[in-house]
Amino acid sequence: MPLPEPPSLYSTPDPHSRATTPVRPSRHIMMTPTHIQAQTPTQTQTPDYLYESFPKTRNRLLLRNHRRTDPAIWCCAIVCLIFSILIILFGITTLIIFLVIKPKNPVFDTNHANLNVIYIDSPGNFNGDFTFTANFTNPNRKLNVRFEYAALELYFENSVIAKQTIKPFSQRQRETGTVQLHFISSLVSLPMNHVMELRRQVQSNKVMYIVKGRFRVRVSFGLIHFTYWLRSQCELQMSSPPSGNLMARRCTTRR
Template sequence: MMKQQSLATELPYVSTRKVREQPILRRPHRTNPIVWCGAILCLIFSLLLIFFGVATLIVFLDIKPRIPVFDIPAASLNLIFFDSLECFNGDFTFLTNFSNPNRKIDVRLEHVEIELYFSNSLLATQALMPSTERQGKARTVSVHMISSLVYLPPNLAIELRKQVQSNRVTYNIRGTFRVRANLGLIHYSYWLHGRCQLEMSSPPTGVLLARSCRTKR
């Protein structure tokens, strides 16, 4: 009799435990439409980015763009004068030549700065107006640089005097240009650096004897 009572008391307990262990079913959570829109927009943007990247690569391989070339075909050294041992005065005129070797691309020089050096000492600087260089065309610009009471270290002042006496003066021209190129709807910009070393005869009738120019990015 006691066994039957204990069995009767245990059965409801087992049944209740089984009921509690049954999983509770929940309604599936629906994704927010905003999340779907964001994912679709990201996919479209990625596809457009890949498309324009491939198109740009094809255009570059077909056109093979080249950088503009900076050169100085002529120059005139008019004056070199020292007020004192280290105070330099000078008058120098030269022609700059900008040529666009590309046959299918126009380029625009948006920022042009020209600097005149003796050795590593700056003698004068000048900014030029922006200009557009057409396909396969070249343009020359006259640049007149005047130096007034420019300080030169004693060793460079002595060296410049020696060069004037030997009738062979070496000047350096440095040009910095910001170039903008147009490939239809594609536009890109980059910086160019032109370097020219000029050998001049002595003033007041100094003429260009030799030059070495290069242009690099």
């Protein structure tokens, strides 16, 4: 049997039927790139003269926002620069002096000491008489040394039993000087364990004393001067009084 004809998109009006509205086909149109390009709205193009004037406008804004530097800031910067240059020059000069002159610390030593008296009152008051010869040596060949401050203390164990100070004095290159010191102890309170140890050492004929010194030294080289502190210590082994002589010693000096 023959197939029926497909329905027409547009129906033919039937004279015997009611008026019908024609059916419109749906518009499914495939968009091509040409259509898309055609339907895309035209982009607004910036005129060339705006690009040419933009750098000038930016420069004007930068110049307008730029502020002048405060003169006080310039003064501070100049002072800091000068101060830095002076520090560098001083450091270089000091380095040259140390490399060329090779300064050495003065030496503190002794070769003679006497322990004359040791007497202990109850309850633990110490009395003593001790003489000490201090030797000071300037080992430098081009530097003069001056001891502006010198203080020495006499110790037994870790207790101070006498003190002495020395007047300021100077030493030339490679010069050695001696100073006689007389330490007198009167009613110095000592702990009981130190008193017992001192009595034991006196009986064994080996009394251990310590002399500690603190010095402020000024070194001169022409117009150049610099000052520093020295600490010295001498450990002494003495025989028992009244004829207490120096039996052994060990002295050190450091900054």
